[in-house]
Amino acid sequence: MQYNFDEVIDRSNTGSIKWHYADDTIPLWVADMDFKAAQPILDSLQRVVDHGILGYTKQSDDLYQAIIDWHSSRYGLQLEADQILFSPGVVPSISLMLNLFTEVGDAVLINDPIYTPFVTKTKLNGCKVVSSALVEKQGRYEFDLADMEAKIKKNRVKVFLLCNPHNPGGRVWTADELQAVLELCKKYQVAVVSDEIHQDLTLSGHTFTPFLSLAKGYEHMVVSLTSMTKTFNVAGIKGSMIFVKDKALATQIKQQQQLNDEYELNLFAYTVMQSAYEQGAEWLEQALVYIEKNIDFTLQYLATHLPDIKVMRPEASYLIWLDCSAYAEEDKALYDALRDAKVELNSGIQYGKEGHLKLRINVACPQSILAEGLNRVKQALA
Numbered sequence: 451m452q453y454n455f456d457e458v459i460d461r462s463n464t465g466s467i468k469w470h471y472a473d474d475t476i477p478l479w480v481a482d483m484d485f486k487a488a489q490p491i492l493d494s495l496q497r498v499v500d501h502g503i504l505g506y507t508k509q510s511d512d513l514y515q516a517i518i519d520w521h522s523s524r525y526g527l528q529l530e531a532d533q534i535l536f537s538p539g540v541v542p543s544i545s546l547m548l549n550l551f552t553e554v555g556d557a558v559l560i561n562d563p564i565y566t567p568f569v570t571k572t573k574l575n576g577c578k579v580v581s582s583a584l585v586e587k588q589g590r591y592e593f594d595l596a597d598m599e600a601k602i603k604k605n606r607v608k609v610f611l612l613c614n615p616h617n618p619g620g621r622v623w624t625a626d627e628l629q630a631v632l633e634l635c636k637k638y639q640v641a642v643v644s645d646e647i648h649q650d651l652t653l654s655g656h657t658f659t660p661f662l663s664l665a666k667g668y669e670h671m672v673v674s675l676t677s678m679t680k681t682f683n684v685a686g687i688k689g690s691m692i693f694v695k696d697k698a699l700a701t702q703i704k705q706q707q708q709l710n711d712e713y714e715l716n717l718f719a720y721t722v723m724q725s726a727y728e729q730g731a732e733w734l735e736q737a738l739v740y741i742e743k744n745i746d747f748t749l750q751y752l753a754t755h756l757p758d759i760k761v762m763r764p765e766a767s768y769l770i771w772l773d774c775s776a777y778a779e780e781d782k783a784l785y786d787a788l789r790d791a792k793v794e795l796n797s798g799i800q801y802g803k804e805g806h807l808k809l810r811i812n813v814a815c816p817q818s819i820l821a822e823g824l825n826r827v828k829q830a831l832a
């Protein structure tokens with residue numbers, strides 16, 4: 451079927467975190483799309499509601515098969531059912547892995563900029579954040595491997611939290627880049643927790659590599675975290691997966707999950723996960739085409755009206771990283787100017803020092819909303 455991503459759906463008074471305003475502010479911030487979910491997902495939920503009994507539910511063999519088929523056909527990642535664990539979210543899984551791989555006071559390596567919970571969860575787990583800035587080369591971020599190695603050595607880093615693809619920079623790390631990271635982590639026996647939640651939002655011309663697919667021989671030190679929630683815009687449903695290839699590590703994770711009783715999802719999450727992976731591909735394909743059009747539209751608009759913004763074109767996701775240093779001197783003033791113009795973007799500084807005078811814009815909305823939001827950005831900055 452043909453989906454209509456131009457449809458404007460009123461999300462006010464729905465409890466939406468994104469649309470939290472009392473006025474007509476346009477939200478171009480949190481990673482949540484203003485698109486209706488795929489019809490097969492809505493139908494699967496409807497079937498559950500029509501059945502009317504919402505009792506305790508376990509995951510089915512068909513669900514495991516749907517996950518296995520999706521990852522094998524798209525990314526060549528071969529999984530078996532006992533290598534797939536369920537978790538209420540990728541962020542809770544990050545905390546769980548920090549618990550497992552570290553003691554209080556241990557050092558955890560992250561990149562800067564980075565998705566904020568990488569830092570906050572590390573601190574809440576009593577660990578030390580060791581940050582390695584990504585380096586911008588020809589308009590895209592790269593790892594600074596020498597800096598990462600020096601910091602791993604100096605701080606005796608125990609875990610590297612990898613964001614693959616990267617949020618907020620939108621990089622889809624190449625197999626060669628990931629291989630180099632793997633070699634480094636192997637050399638110093640650093641565990642790798644790879645957050646791959648943006649995997650399915652990889653844009654044309656780029657190839658996503660699951661970190662686990664490279665990790666043969668080091669699988670006892672690697673986990674991948676992913677979910678259907680970003681891909682299919684069902685974040686309110688909650689639910690994610692942990693992929694772990696090493697049997698002993700899987701047992702340890704399961705024990706840790708038993709502690710918090712966090713190893714199972716709810717009926718709606720299992721339902722959505724299965725219908726999404728079995729029947730959601732058509733929606734995703736169309737959504738990505740629409741998102742790429744919105745990315746082009748945004749780049750064109752900014753080049754015309756705010757030409758001194760340096761734009762990092764994303765290789766995955768609908769989030770674009772904007773360097774606004776030509777238009778602002780202070781982070782809070784930059785964010786506030788936008789709010790005064792009734793448009794909200796994420797302030798770059800929340801992703802680390804490298805986010806100074808940067809903004810992250812979410813373009814996954816009907817183009818009419820995006821166009822008005824961009825007009826307000828222009829009004830605020832020009």
Ligand SMILES: Cc1ncc(COP(=O)(O)O)c(C=O)c1O
Pocket residue numbers: 481538539540541542565613617645647648677679685689690
């Ligand atoms: C890199 C990354 N990891 C995790 C999440 C959130 O995961 P969850 O809602 O499953 O905790 C997001 C949401 O934007 C994200 O960008």
